[in-house]
Amino acid sequence: MVHPSVAAPVTPARRHYIADSLARVDGLQEFLSIHFGLPDGDGWRRCSDMLADPGSFDSWRTSLGERLKAEYGSAPDRTTAGYVMSWYLSVPAYLAGWLFHHERRVPSVRPEHLAFHLDHGQHRPIGVALLAPEFACLPSDPAAGTPNVTVVPDEHALAALLRGRFAAHATRFVDTFGPTVRFGRRTLWGAATDALDTSLWLAGRLAGEVGPAAADASLVLPDAMDPFTSASTLRPNGTPEWTRRRESCCFRYLVAPDSVCGTCPRSCPKG
Template sequence: MTQAGTDADRDLALSLVSSRLGWMDVLPAWHGSPLPWSCVDVVDAQDRGEDPTAPWRRALAETTARQYRQDPPPAMPAAFVLLWYLDVLANPVAFAAALGPWVLDPSPGNVRFDLQTDQHYPEAASFATGDLLLVADPAQRQDLARQRYLAHAGRFVDGYRPGVKMSSRQRHGAVEDTWEIASRRAAEACLPPPPPEPQRRQSCCFIFTLPGASTCAMCPRLSPPAGR
């Protein structure tokens, strides 16, 4: 059974998501002042050929340069901002679908976010009610949640112009990787064990380019495990 959700349904879902997600507050859109980053402004600007995330990448690059005493290659902040934007969408949607009957509406006009002051990752997101759905069947709910995430994520990555060459595998791999990771986190936090096994990533964050850093355990640059 599927039915439309209300503001009260949205508020309950987001409260539970925030309590389980931990590192990012997920708020109703009416809560306090609007968060400074508007997803619809970002994707609309990209559709016009603009680069609205340039200040975000620049701030991250400057912070990274101070921490490592070396300018990062442009691919590193470009990859992190790509993945972090997708995190804003994937994690609330995946956690809500794991916790209960809620399929959030992550369309661009429904989502805003704010960045942590020092490290510049998303520390808060807000969702309007929009076309919130209550879906009883878990498999149907997961499928619809993923479809809704993909619609916004695909539009963002198609218009993302970070000033460095970025392959379609990196772009669309990031979309799939972010959903897979968010879904696994949600299962670990909210569902009975066992959680899904981690999968080798398709996209790279380029953290290995910084002094003293190494590739992530699931980095696509590593050789596949034996037997796979």
């Protein structure tokens, strides 16, 4: 758990641009509350604290397992590990994906610059907070040239920066979480690929911009660029909606055999 006093003070002048961006994207969605600075209240966890203590993931899985046992009667290790893996990776991916798609800004997603709020009932993230004012943007951005802002030449460079910053955070997670579970590198990085691709998809879908979101996903994940396991798998499915094929499995089917995700790699063919 973290406390507001841990974060460095941020003056109104320093927080203006990124705080406004976060407020705008927060108003477009309801999956995770999005904040600048650490809100008051319990349940907030700094990502760097989690990654410094592998046991915190074990505790998270134990609490989740108790909920799954109450709901389904069982809580296989692969299911609790799959849920926690996907949920944690969604924190940096979601924030970065929404800011990239709607604002053409890429924040710092270093573990010490992110915190998330864990719901005590469902044991899943319900909020994310950015704790640093730094971000990158394009030359046309009104924030270009102001303190804490890095300007990159074009959208390809901005997409590469997003991909690199997320990969750096995901690497820390894989190195910490990987030894605690029976997942190989392919599964762990498949989940990271899913988190990034899905976040860009949601950023457009919830705003009625699926086509542009798919273009952004292809810009960020144009190929299977190591350590990611594939290019974006977003594609039309014959209706106004789009779909994608997951690279990893959440193992929900182990507790709910009749509940199959539409994007599950066990049932959704490649291509």
